[in-house]
Amino acid sequence: MNTLEYLELVTGGTLMFILIYVPLSFYAKNLYQEAIAGKPRNEEGNSRFELKGAGKKPFCLYLENVVFFKADDNYVDISIIAEGIKIVPVRITISSLEKQLYHLPQFIRVHRSFMVNLNYFKRIDNKKSFLYLTVNQEDYKIPISKKYQKQTLNLLNHMH
Numbered sequence: 001m002n003t004l005e006y007l008e009l010v011t012g013g014t015l016m017f018i019l020i021y022v023p024l025s026f027y028a029k030n031l032y033q034e035a036i037a038g039k040p041r042n043e044e045g046n047s048r049f050e051l052k053g054a055g056k057k058p059f060c061l062y063l064e065n066v067v068f069f070k071a072d073d074n075y076v077d078i079s080i081i082a083e084g085i086k087i088v089p090v091r092i093t094i095s096s097l098e099k100q101l102y103h104l105p106q107f108i109r110v111h112r113s114f115m116v117n118l119n120y121f122k123r124i125d126n127k128k129s130f131l132y133l134t135v136n137q138e139d140y141k142i143p144i145s146k147k148y149q150k151q152t153l154n155l156l157n158h159m160h
Contacts, residue, residue, distance in 0.1 A: 048061070049062070051097065053091050065080050065082065066117050067079045067085065067135055068115065068117060068142060069097060071113040074092075075089045076092050077089050085135060094112075098115060110131055110145070112147070120135055121156065124153075128153060
């Protein structure tokens with residue numbers, strides 16, 4: 001085996017390692033971490049999240065399908081994409097919900113009664129007092145309170 005054949009063999013092996021083994025190892029690591037975290041996925045690949053509210057059993061939902069949360073006293077109405085928008089009331093306060101979702105940057109509090117999923121963000125109005133979320137070509141107008149306005153605008157500016 002001469003030097004050229006040896007280099008072709010080494011280069012081919014390295015290339016195969018990079019193209020096959022590395023992506024597979026990242027995929028396996030991701031699956032393993034999800035298995036440990038107990039977050040099974042649905043057919044679309046969305047991970048399940050368990051909300052721990054005031055009820056006896058945790059409420060499970062796929063966060064990728066959540067458009068926004070709206071507080072209603074000790075309940076939160078969850079707007080979920082399911083053949084249009086479906087509203088699901090859950091016994092939990094919005095502040096408790098915010099604490100459970102603090103590690104997910106796509107969910108932000110924009111009002112004392114609203115948390116939104118920024119993945120559905122479309123635009124903000126001229127006076128910066130309303131946020132528009134879009135689902136299936138339908139806009140949802142969400143108020144932004146003065147308390148959360150600066151934080152919301154900073155996040156939106158960093159996104160776009």
